[in-house]
Amino acid sequence: MLDKLYLRGFKSFAEPVTVDFSDSRITTIVGPNGSGKSNIVDAIRWVMGEQSPSALRGSRMSDVIFSGTDERQARSEAEVRIVLNNEFGRLDIDEDQVTLSRLVDQEGRSDYYINGEASRLRDFQELLDDTGLNQEPYSVVGQNRVEAILGSSPEKLRGMFEEAAGISRHRRRKEEAERR
Ligand code: ATP
Numbered sequence: 798m799l800d801k802l803y804l805r806g807f808k809s810f811a812e813p814v815t816v817d818f819s820d821s822r823i824t825t826i827v828g829p830n831g832s833g834k835s836n837i838v839d840a841i842r843w844v845m846g847e848q849s850p851s852a853l854r855g856s857r858m859s860d861v862i863f864s865g866t867d868e869r870q871a872r873s874e875a876e877v878r879i880v881l882n883n884e885f886g887r888l889d890i891d892e893d894q895v896t897l898s899r900l901v902d903q904e905g906r907s908d909y910y911i912n913g914e915a916s917r918l919r920d921f922q923e924l925l926d927d928t929g930l931n932q933e934p935y936s937v938v939g940q941n942r943v944e945a946i947l948g949s950s951p952e953k954l955r956g957m958f959e960e961a962a963g964i965s966r967h968r969r970r971k972e973e974a975e976r977r
């Protein structure tokens with residue numbers, strides 16, 4: 798489902814890089830400690846709308862912006878783009894590929910784009926709802942997450958299964974309707 802990832806000024810990725818996942822079913826990222834493996838996972842989480850700086854191992858949202866090294870100047874913004882394969886129509890957009898992008902500035906303000914069109918965080922959430930990519934993405938299982946999932950409460954586990962089964966969208970709508 799994940800075809801490509803593009804990073805610019807995100808964490809340790811000062812210069813633009815594109816990672817192509819499309820040729821293989823399983824991609825392994827290897828590298829020495831501190832080389833940026835977890836930063837790639839953070840980027841995937843972030844571009845899908847993550848709002849918690851601590852989930853991204855920072856304290857403010859602007860911490861994801863490349864902060865400079867001895868040789869390289871700090872950046873003023875960060876951008877991540879993700880290209881999702883939509884041949885099977887899992888996303889409710891009539892395109893074979895869907896590009897989501899997110900930019901953040903030094904004030905921590907984010908801009909969101911779906912296939913190049915300015916969008917809201919809410920649009921991202923709606924689009925990713927029930928694809929298994931949204932909400933505490935268990936599709937992105939980081940270090941320690943496996944244990945956290947196994948140790949989850951029955952309610953939490955139920956939520957995960959509902960999301961995977963594609964019914965949490967309806968539940969969210971129902972809850973919204975009830976609040977009105
Ligand atoms: P490990 O094998 O130890 O888990 P890793 O490959 O997962 O390592 P990451 O955690 O992805 O490593 O990368 C950590 C590196 O990213 C550190 O060197 C850190 O300084 C750098 N880094 C994180 N945020 C920023 C930032 N905003 N600007 C510049 N560098 C950053």
Ligand code: MG
Pocket residue numbers: 834835836
């Ligand atoms: Mg790591």
